[in-house]
Amino acid sequence: MQKITILIHCQDQKAIIASVTNYIASIEGNIIYLDQHVDADENVFFMRLECEFSAQNWDMDTIKKDFQTHLAAPFKMSWEIYTQEYKPKMALFVSKYDHCLYDILGRYSAGELQLEIPLIISNHEDLRAVAERFSIPFHYVPFSKEIKMEGERKQMDLLKEYKVDFIVLARYMQIITPGLISLYKNKIINIHHSFLPAFPGAKPYHSAFKRGVKIIGATSHYVTEGLDEGPIIEQDISRVSHSHSIEDFIIKGRDLERMVLARAIKLHAERKTMVYNNKTVVFS
Amino acid sequence: MQKITILIHCQDQKAIIASVTNYIASIEGNIIYLDQHVDADENVFFMRLECEFSAQNWDMDTIKKDFQTHLAAPFKMSWEIYTQEYKPKMALFVSKYDHCLYDILGRYSAGELQLEIPLIISNHEDLRAVAERFSIPFHYVPFSKEIKMEGERKQMDLLKEYKVDFIVLARYMQIITPGLISLYKNKIINIHHSFLPAFPGAKPYHSAFKRGVKIIGATSHYVTEGLDEGPIIEQDISRVSHSHSIEDFIIKGRDLERMVLARAIKLHAERKTMVYNNKTVVFS
Amino acid sequence: MQKITILIHCQDQKAIIASVTNYIASIEGNIIYLDQHVDADENVFFMRLECEFSAQNWDMDTIKKDFQTHLAAPFKMSWEIYTQEYKPKMALFVSKYDHCLYDILGRYSAGELQLEIPLIISNHEDLRAVAERFSIPFHYVPFSKEIKMEGERKQMDLLKEYKVDFIVLARYMQIITPGLISLYKNKIINIHHSFLPAFPGAKPYHSAFKRGVKIIGATSHYVTEGLDEGPIIEQDISRVSHSHSIEDFIIKGRDLERMVLARAIKLHAERKTMVYNNKTVVFS
Amino acid sequence: MQKITILIHCQDQKAIIASVTNYIASIEGNIIYLDQHVDADENVFFMRLECEFSAQNWDMDTIKKDFQTHLAAPFKMSWEIYTQEYKPKMALFVSKYDHCLYDILGRYSAGELQLEIPLIISNHEDLRAVAERFSIPFHYVPFSKEIKMEGERKQMDLLKEYKVDFIVLARYMQIITPGLISLYKNKIINIHHSFLPAFPGAKPYHSAFKRGVKIIGATSHYVTEGLDEGPIIEQDISRVSHSHSIEDFIIKGRDLERMVLARAIKLHAERKTMVYNNKTVVFS
CATH class of the missing domain: 3.40.50.170 (Formyl transferase, N-terminal domain)
Structure with missing residues (x-):
């Protein structure tokens, strides 16, 4: 089981959560934690997700590339993805x-x-x-x-x-x-x-x-x-x-x-x- | 603006969050609060959402019916929806x-x-x-x-x-x-x-x-x-x-x-x- | 039973507590609470006492006069005495x-x-x-x-x-x-x-x-x-x-x-x- | 400067505080901390004092003997005295x-x-x-x-x-x-x-x-x-x-x-x- 943590922030827009969770579902990931926050004054959306993947063919580079193309680019997100096995x-x-x-x-x-x-x-x-x-x-x-x-x-x-x-x-x-x-x-x-x-x-x-x-x-x-x-x-x-x-x-x-x-x-x-x-x- | 609160719990399954947030997006709702929790021991999923709708043709009964058909039934959810204007x-x-x-x-x-x-x-x-x-x-x-x-x-x-x-x-x-x-x-x-x-x-x-x-x-x-x-x-x-x-x-x-x-x-x-x-x- | 509260502060000196408690004992009072504090920087002594008196011939004015003469004057105390029955x-x-x-x-x-x-x-x-x-x-x-x-x-x-x-x-x-x-x-x-x-x-x-x-x-x-x-x-x-x-x-x-x-x-x-x-x- | 800590408990009686503080004053001690408590249900008096002595001829054994004779015995006290320089x-x-x-x-x-x-x-x-x-x-x-x-x-x-x-x-x-x-x-x-x-x-x-x-x-x-x-x-x-x-x-x-x-x-x-x-x- 690979566990990853995703941090996102961008301007608040409709359907961000749906798009991100759809994507995770599409690559067979299971969301084990999701928390989000909207700064109403600044109109900024923040989200933190933890997901786990059982697939053996799981590949971080592919995920990062897909995430950038399909989510980060259209929503103009700032984002970071970390594997939980790496210790800072x-x-x-x-x-x-x-x-x-x-x-x-x-x-x-x-x-x-x-x-x-x-x-x-x-x-x-x-x-x-x-x-x-x-x-x-x-x-x-x-x-x-x-x-x-x-x-x-x-x-x-x-x-x-x-x-x-x-x-x-x-x-x-x-x-x-x-x-x-x-x-x-x-x-x-x-x-x-x-x-x-x-x-x-x-x-x-x-x-x-x-x-x-x-x-x-x-x-x-x-x-x-x-x-x-x-x-x-x-x-x-x-x-x-x-x-x-x-x-x-x-x-x-x-x-x-x-x-x-x-x-x-x-x-x-x-x-x-x-x-x-x-x-x-x-x-x- | 109509504001509603939705409470859901059901057995934990993949794609619940994506399905619910997709549905809210589909009826032009804006999620202003989402919190979820998974009871790992019991394998139960809980979610609370607050959404707002600007549409004038917003109709609670239709939403409830749709919600039951498209979400609650397939995921076997227990659910409640409240309008925030009603005071208990x-x-x-x-x-x-x-x-x-x-x-x-x-x-x-x-x-x-x-x-x-x-x-x-x-x-x-x-x-x-x-x-x-x-x-x-x-x-x-x-x-x-x-x-x-x-x-x-x-x-x-x-x-x-x-x-x-x-x-x-x-x-x-x-x-x-x-x-x-x-x-x-x-x-x-x-x-x-x-x-x-x-x-x-x-x-x-x-x-x-x-x-x-x-x-x-x-x-x-x-x-x-x-x-x-x-x-x-x-x-x-x-x-x-x-x-x-x-x-x-x-x-x-x-x-x-x-x-x-x-x-x-x-x-x-x-x-x-x-x-x-x-x-x-x-x-x- | 009469209950009184005494508040005292003065320059810190030896034998203040002994003198005050001796006085209370001398008029048949029972100390039910005593707390004191010394501000070491300023060399100031503070004390709060609660006493009770069972004597029928208890007289507040006499106590105040005695207290002033025998304690407050020699120690240069600032002091206040209150009966607990008076509600401010x-x-x-x-x-x-x-x-x-x-x-x-x-x-x-x-x-x-x-x-x-x-x-x-x-x-x-x-x-x-x-x-x-x-x-x-x-x-x-x-x-x-x-x-x-x-x-x-x-x-x-x-x-x-x-x-x-x-x-x-x-x-x-x-x-x-x-x-x-x-x-x-x-x-x-x-x-x-x-x-x-x-x-x-x-x-x-x-x-x-x-x-x-x-x-x-x-x-x-x-x-x-x-x-x-x-x-x-x-x-x-x-x-x-x-x-x-x-x-x-x-x-x-x-x-x-x-x-x-x-x-x-x-x-x-x-x-x-x-x-x-x-x-x-x-x-x- | 010698610093000592005294712990006392005994049945509550009149004039305990006065007697103890008089004694400390009599041997040129300066009380730097005094706290007392009366357990009203059990009618037990507790006191903790910290004193300091500047006298060169200060002697712990004499103090303990005097304390026992003049205070502990008449009031039937349980008591302990510690020097602060000893580390338990x-x-x-x-x-x-x-x-x-x-x-x-x-x-x-x-x-x-x-x-x-x-x-x-x-x-x-x-x-x-x-x-x-x-x-x-x-x-x-x-x-x-x-x-x-x-x-x-x-x-x-x-x-x-x-x-x-x-x-x-x-x-x-x-x-x-x-x-x-x-x-x-x-x-x-x-x-x-x-x-x-x-x-x-x-x-x-x-x-x-x-x-x-x-x-x-x-x-x-x-x-x-x-x-x-x-x-x-x-x-x-x-x-x-x-x-x-x-x-x-x-x-x-x-x-x-x-x-x-x-x-x-x-x-x-x-x-x-x-x-x-x-x-x-x-x-x-």
Whole structure:
């Protein structure tokens, strides 16, 4: 049994669903999951399908060609097709905080993530020992404003060498260059330790404490050039009270960061996210 | 613009979605919502569609006939079609607790519910004043084990007279007779003040307190003959601690009961629930 | 049995708790609740006690005098003592939205709130019928920038006439004048329909929708001169997804507004909130 | 600065708080945290204090003796005093599931837990590699009904050798013997993968799926002889829908198990839990 995932978006029109499902039926596919969404303001149609094929003569290239000719072209679709047996390659960028790193590597080692982690890149040597503990190649790539272009080049070389499909910033504390952002458009996931759009930028737990909020949060989002302004994938929150210190906020926040980032990674790796107009459609 | 909602379930087969969406396209309908689910264990397919039709010559009876002939018959479907302009008629059954009643009538008066409340039935006179405050006819129907059949007959007469589509037990403290349950199969909604299946039956807050749980809950479900064993529509919870008394549990619980019942009413009235094998499919 | 609630704050010093509890013991009081908090940054001590007295010769004035002499003066305390039998008087300010109003009046009628609602003030006539349904005096007080001072004077006259202790803005859509704010300092509760500090000001649901957040919120806070910048009492959130429209945000938000405002009212009426440095200490 | 934590419970009486806080003041201690609770049904008083002492001549043995003589004896208190610099020793019991193990060891390595993990005990060899990855001694102790007493003896020998203070069952799949339970009374923490008291015993996710619940949960509790009937420390929940399979329940449940167990470990290690009458008082 081959399983594939199809993602589609295009201008909303009549008979899209009928046409796509007819096509799947015509090639003996069985739809095991279908979810669609219409953005009424923008008049855009989104669909995610999972299908399975029992035919031995199943051929991905033929399907892609047919799909382009008979569906994508007439409906002017943007589309992607993935086989579920391929596991996307994820690069981890870290700095000094280790809680998200431990969480991701623990999940990875426990077999929870349908992906591969070919390497970890860091602008500090601190977490090399953690990477070694999990036997993941660790690459130290210094980065600062002054050596931005050199840093970017080394990052890009590594990403190319390891054939990386997407990047996760697990509390990586440096900016990502516009060049890298455009190379991995909607493929770089960041975790921000606040409930965006509240408290963007540095030290959000301190700002939250000062404001006296009763709930703190964390937000995972795709990285764009605007700081903490990219499409939001997932958010979660935790209650706090006057009895919690900033240190308590940080401790509680670590659990939020771990969970929210892990969920975003899973959603992305399983092709459940689509981006449009700086927002995400998340078929979960 | 006419809007209709279609609910379908049948054995899972190839090409169901394609056939249904083809049919909608053929009669110039526009699908504005489609959600489907396959129960893999039972091999049952469920679908909910919302469509809109601009055609002036749109005719419900023709659609129903065509649907039966061309889709329901060949696929052996169970199906229902509703126009969205019809508001279902909901009877409220109450006893002495007034918090759910106030909440429902407040929402109803604020225009939040797509339904009509033609009458309130109670086995006590206590809440007549509340009904009058909101100008809803209030009918006192005594009920006890001894006069069960007489009570049921009076209830059925009123439900028939007011053309009631579904019933909500807003903390109604008497049993519902098997006769009424079978007359309104999957159309009687109860609110139970625990996180079912924990603490079924009487005094769940007392049992929860005694057990020392850290979270309490409420559950709305369709009424079946087994006490608190019907298909669950919605549940929610609230945190408690050692510092909360049974009285605190009851106060916090009232908010849960209100919210969970209100959501179940909304889901049912908007035709977003389907029942199969003592479980619900909730397309929300 | 007389029950009293004592609220204290002062600079943190040694032996405060011992001194206060010694005093309560000396007058034959039994402490049934004690919670304290030290703001380590500001070095401020906060305490809330509930005590009961069985003595027939219990006298509030004597206690207050003793408390001032023996405790408040030497420790330089700010303090308040309330008998639990007195129910504070709450004025409701409303405009056109009725969902919070219905919710509060429903809870009030169901006996859930330890307070009295002597009047409702509105800058529109729209909700008079709701007030009448619950038999609460309704006063129409026009208000706009142009007639600000006249509006304020009428509001103040009514609040004085009805001996109002605190004010709740149940989606009241006009500004509160600095004069009224200073007259009811930390005694005016507002409900804002976002997760503050995200989306202050007008149309927060629209802004939240545009930003593509995955969680929406509501915030109750004491009113200060800075718009939506007062001390936060309570917040709560609800999950949303790409499938929710702005209209869905508003519907879901209504439930948040109801719940968050109701909790803030309860906390305030039960003397469980203290304000310091634009933040609240909430002993719940 | 020495910091100590004091836990007290005794029959509720007048002037307990005053007496204890007077005593702390008399030995130049500064109370930095005080929380108390009265179980009104059982008439039992509970208190947790954190104090700091700057005196160089501070002496724990003297404090303990004085405390016993001047407070514990007259009030008939049960009490414990801990210095915060001592980190309790926790043994991990595991079988084959690794998700909780990875989570705990990740947190431990990241420095989040105020405790030491001197050893891991397992009835299978499967997780030895995980233990080695984190450099924790791993002891294989076979266990089954047939060799129960031999297994218990080996467990007890190891626990004694490593001076273990408390035990965490991180999805350990064997029973704990009554002998071990009584040796570590209220010091063995289990994680059960349901919202207790719903679905005790084996395969709770399967039972939850069959029942069609809309929320699943996890529960950490102290182990007693009754299966899944011990005092509950912490619970949490996650929403599920008809679209989730049993496998989805298990995946979502793993996150709950991780979080709920990690919180219970933290609460216990920080001396924030007290047990009375098969319920916990959790001062968090």
